[in-house]
Amino acid sequence: MVRDADDRFVDRPEEFVKFLGDAEKPIFPGSPMSKLVVLVKLYNLKAGSGWSDISFTKLLDLVKEILPKDNEMPSSLYEAKKTLCTLGMDYKKIHACPNDCVLYRNNLENATECPTCKTSRWKRGKEGKKRIPAKVLWYLPPIPRFIRLFRNLEHAKSLRWHEDGRIKDDKLRHPAYSLAWETIDEKWPVIKKDPRNLRLGLLVDGINPFSRSKQPGNDVDVYLAPLIDDLKLLWDGVDCYDSFSKESFILRGLLLWTINDFPAYGNLSGCYVKGYKGCPICGEQTSATRLKFCKKTCTWGIEAFNGKQELRGPPPIMTGAEIYEEIRLINNRFGKPVINTEECEDIESRVKSKGKSKMIRHNLDVMHIEKNICDSLIGTLLNIPRKTKDSISARRDPVLMSESKKELAPKVEENRTYLPPACYTLKKDEKHQFCETLAKIKVPDGFSSNIRNLVSLKDCRLQGLKSHDCHVLMQQMLPIAIQGLLENPVRNAITRMCFFFNALCSKVIDVSKLEVIQLEIVKTLCFFEQYFPPSFFDIMVHLAVHLVREVTLCGPVCFRWMYPFERLMKVYKGYVRNRSRPEGCIVESYIAEEVVEFCSEYMVNVDSIGIPIRAREGVV
Secondary structure (H helix, E strand, O other), rough: OOOOOOOHOOOOHHHHHHHHHHOEEOOOOOOOOOOOOOOOHHHHHHHHHHHOHHHHHHHHHHHHHHOOOOOOOOHHHHHHHHHHHHHHOEEEEEOOOOOOOOOHHHOOOOOOEEEOOOEOOOOOOOOOOOOOOOOEEOOOOOOOHHHHHHHOOHHHOOOHHHHHHHOOEEEEEEEHHHHHHHHHHHHHHHHHHOOOOEEEEEOOOOOOOOOOOOOOOHHHHHOHHHHHHHHHHHHEEEEEEEEOOEEEEEEEEEEEEOOOOOOHHHHHHOOOOHHHHHOOOHHOOOOEEOOOOOOOOOOHHHHHOOOOOOOOOOOOOOHHHHHHHHHHHHHHHOOOOOOOHHHHHHHHHHHHHHOOOOOEEEOOOOOHHHHHHHHHHHHOOOOOOOOOOOOOHHHHHHHHHHHHHHHHHHHHEOEEEEEEOOOOOOHHHHHHHHHHHHHOOOOOOOOOOOHHHHHOOOOOOOOOHHHHHHHHHHHHHHHOOOOOOOOHHHHHHHHHHHHHHHHHOOEEEHHHHHHHHHHHHHHHHHHHHOOOOHHHOOOHHHHHHHHHHHHHHOOOHHHHOHHHHHHHHHHHHHHHOOOHHHHHHHHHHHHHHHHHHHOOOOOOOOOOOOOOOHHHHOOO
């Protein structure tokens, strides 16, 4: 452990000497355990059990009193962190414009106001006091963390599993089997040459510890600038030592794709994700219409609801050159800086040469698409207010589009307006039976949350559904709950949609069946067009038709959805202790946990933080 941490102290030998002293000094005279080992084990318990800072400080103070005199136990969390964080990776605090125009770095490092909006870099305060920056980016450089991964034997071995340990057959089990991975191997042999080279995914998501939202939106590229510089450096290569093969090598890496929810997809890619061209894959060919009464954008054209056969083929997928040209136009619309002519021509030529490459830069997040479709289905079936897609306005639109839907038009009688029952309408006793079925379902421990807590039998509705709840409902429980409640055609259409997501989310995918799955989702959506109102078909329902293509190009969904990242965001929210400094709390807590994780890899009888014992033992 001491050897692997040595690289951080090349320019600070005196700190390394102090660190060695702490690592070897016993916690009290005659003790077999050193001060560092005791602190790591105690902090591991704090992080794993969720102890507060105050309770941990009281524990340290109590243990210090219990131990013999002349012990080295710190009396506060602050003193413990000073010892532990010596092993931590560095982070940078980069000042930013309050209006998200620029970062004060490189040639703007000494600037006092934003060159774009002329806003001051500093907060207004009393003269003579230390100036406080108006906004700060807390940046954790990734390259030192990549290098440290290879210094650990187990991690270094795992980082080449895709080459040495995977099963090589005709099935998709990992992104290494995908066409995107093969395309990179063909176009950049320097990446393929060494299996230790990294292929990275980039997640961009918001975190609101106090339910307040102030996101950079389309200016997110300003805050990604330091990361882009590090990715360029990683592309050129950095020196790294591999503990598994006992040799030094040049570590390289590239960004394989991004993983975002749909709004962040638009912010990061520069594509349209709203309005008539809301599908970033179909682009200009997106067939959409504005519903007259419902005042919503339906991603299916009027032709889909006129009762006639649809003879048009699918729109062509945009090439790299077309995407590049569209992004240039969007950047001009948002006032983004235009790169110099020589670099522009070079990028354009490279994009055109890769126009037919089998790669995806930005992934559609299956987790959010599945959740939105599940919410729409359950909200419509149970007629949940503000979640149903069936309303008086929604009934008027299909009547306007097709003569065969006139019997569904709202009926006005005396002082009230009511909706005639549609094929997807459940009676009151059927709603109660639907909810009662879900409430009585029993599943193995750890399979899902307790669905019974989400079902209200009194109101006949489901409330508080999280992403994983919708995942379990769509793939397992919904086909059971609707048995015997709906007409066969509607029930079969919903069941087909559930089977589609079940097949799509498999960990092992048979490539030969993907074409059949694609055909099934197209037929399923056609059935939905026959039974559900146009207001049901928002952009999330439309995106389902593109998910099979992404599996073909990128591999299994479980490596490209946001479940692990959303859970990590929840952990980060728990780091916030000081409500006026949430960013600092998150970064400092992350650094401290990073240190404990690093040290626990070299110690026996110390568990990794955040990984339950049952999961480590392989118990499901």
